[in-house]
Amino acid sequence: MQTVVRSPVLVGRAAELAEVRRLVAATAAGGGGSVAVVGEAGIGKTRLLDEIASAAATAGLTVLTGRAVPGGGVFRPLAEAVLPRLDDPAGDGDAVRPYRAALERLRSGTGPESGPGAPDQAVVLGEGLRRLLRATAPGGCVLRLEDLHWADRDTLATVASLTGAGPGLLVAVSCRPGPAATRLAAAPGLRVLPLRPLDPAGVAALVAACRDGTPPSDDEVAALHARSEGLPFVVEEMLAAPGRAVPPTFAALVEGRLDALAPAARRAVEAAAVLGPAPDWQVLGPVAGLGEDEVGEALRGGVREGLLAREAGSGRAELRWPHALTREAVLAALLPPERARLAARAAEALAAAGAGPAAAALFAEAGRPDRAAGLYLREARAEAARGALRAAADHLDAAERAGPGPPLDTEVLRERIRVLTLTGRAHEALDLGAARLPGVTGDRHADLCLDLARTAVVAGRWAVADDFVERAGRPDDPRSAVLRADAAFGAGRVDEAADLAARAVERAEAAAAPESLCEALGVLARTRWRTDLAATSAAFRRAAQVAAEHGLVPWRVTALFGAGMMEALDGDEHPTLELARSLTRDVGMLAHLASAEIILADVALMTDGPAAGEAHSRRALDTALRLHLPALADIGRIQTAAALAARGDAVGAEALLAEVLEPSPGNRATMALARGVGALVEHDLPRAAREFDAEIDRVLEHRATPLLAPVGAWLLVHAVLDGGERARAQLTTHPSGLSRSIRAALAYADAVAAGRAGRAAEAARARARGDELLGRRAWWRRLLHPMVLGCAVRDGWDDPVPLLRADLAAHEAAGAELQARTCRDLLRAAGAPTRGRHGTTVPAGLREKGVTRREYEVLALVGRGLTNPEIAQRLVLSRRTVETHVANLLAKTGAARRTELHRWAGGQTR
16 A cells, blocks of 8 residues: 655745735735646645645635536536535625626526627626625635636636736636646736746755655655656655655556556556546446446555545545546556547446536547537537537537537537627638538528528628528528518618518517517517607517517517617606616626616716716726626716716816727717717807717617607707707607607707797797606706797796796706806896805905906806807807906906916816
């Protein structure tokens, strides 16, 4: 029986020990970090992680441990480490709830959303793990993950997303040099500790530690160092047989132990080596050709010789190898025919036990390509379904390497195209599919064509999508009809898309294809939201009902989201949007959750004002940035900038708009609308018209999105400035497609026109109708009021003073000084004294120079580049009065010319 020799202390790693102890201390103090211990097998990676775990336990930190193994499945080390924490009640709070679906796939294998536009699920899982560990280990935690050179790419990506760690979390991993180490080393914030072989002095110290301080001879050190190549584990193994000569290599040592075994024990050890790093003793019998009683005795022989070890875990005794080097040496001792025969038996046994990836690898090794490829394909589909798209791609690579024949090769190709599309590589998928399509026939050809048509839709290549649908030759297939409708809509042929979508609905109903029906209803809804909001809402609601009936959760969320958006556009209440938001949180569709926050930001802005809107848009932006969703982050930036502009912070709004990464046509349009709203807050109607006009044609022509409230503001601005006949004609083509906010703006525009024509009663009724249509959108009503009530003051209709006083009180209560000033100016123009606080406060430096409040208001507008006539219009003053104020400012500040006033404005008004 072999004697196990292990050093009681870690030798030759003083610098590394100091660094990991520093990291543990920092984590215990509320900091965090991440470290990767990298080195070849036998170098001492586990021993260094043991030191981290020991120091962490001493510091009162929770230590969670997981290990990767070949064929262990996606997220295996993370699941092993974290699964017990999923049932901790502390992990059920609001901070973790949106990430529960992602976390649950560690246990169930099901996952949240995946697809174009969805967040990288590795990033989602990483954020979920960070939140879960913060909640369930409030005193701090060490996440210890070993042997990540065997981990799948999704696990590596998740670990990389954790390397920023965070307060109270230390991520400590180990791996051998190679691709995994390279990927991890690229993660920001990760500290890499490379371990190198011991030098002769280190070997001497290790031997002395193993022998209670007795130093070895120089000759023994030289022999051990040369034959172990400085690997601490090999040195210890070579010391395990006192009195024997030092073996020439570690492989020779293992072969000697194999030779000492009885034949049955040797077969069991060899079978265990083929089965992998964590061999299941329950399948050893069939693989080794041994009966149940023989297996137990054979394994005891392997343990006695130090080739196998017993380990308690998972509620039952488990087998393990003393070290990966031991298993590798056993495999190296097998002849190729012996290894192939054992691989075939092991593959059958593991496949029967459900160990797909490991069984597939062994079938490939045994020369069974179709069995291997079939299992890899099954695993790829399962991993894609749970959002582990990197692992799915790796399984497909392995399936192709196995070399399957038809029809399996086509199924592998179809899944490859789907995974490429889901990972945002649709153009690559199209090129691959087009190149392979000529070799595919029959029904598989039609299915592949439809797959490629869907990929073309994702890529925005509408004509290519139509071509593939045509080549499929399946006109009655509901998938064909849906794809043609989607392509037509994307190409801007909205009326054609509506007809095709209606046909797609009929065919999906006839074919009893609920998923195609939901998709067709979704396209139909989008074709109608510029022409008939009620019909749009009805289509979305029907899709939600079909999806709920058939358990199609992603389609239900999408449909509820669409119906909720219609509520937000056209109602005072939006329970469906709240339901969609709650459901997205429960199922982990975080991109939809952030999008819901964007819509709620718009609703909150119009109802309660900029601060309420900004709270929602900031949450959306934070989620998008955390989950690396650049397109959604840009929308969040624009919506947040709109809130900043709405509270008068033009500088902050422009700074945020400058961060927009993709100034696409759609983004440029919404940026212009946000700037226009900012101009309205300052009551600068000419500038608002310029901002709106810059992109309004694009907004009106782009029928892929519904019209938003600022479009109504654009109409009203032009109604005040120039009558707005052109704007009215462009908007009233499809009145049932206009939201209440736009219909309210139309009513206000009617009031302006009627008032100018001398029809005072009609103007007052139209103004009241606009107020009624806006309902609870109080802040938006106050934004539009100065335009319509200013006309009422100038043209002498309605009773604007009480309305202006009410708006003034609301603005003053909210601290909205720019809008309050506009109300005061209009009240003065109406001959009504203003009451309450006077609003604008002159900065102390200017007040000392004798600058009055009105002069300061003029100075602020000079600083924004306005001319005297523009200032006069803004402040409802005569040009001569403005000229007087400017002259006074030049005298009081000592400025020689108007351009120097810009400096005073810039330095004194912020």
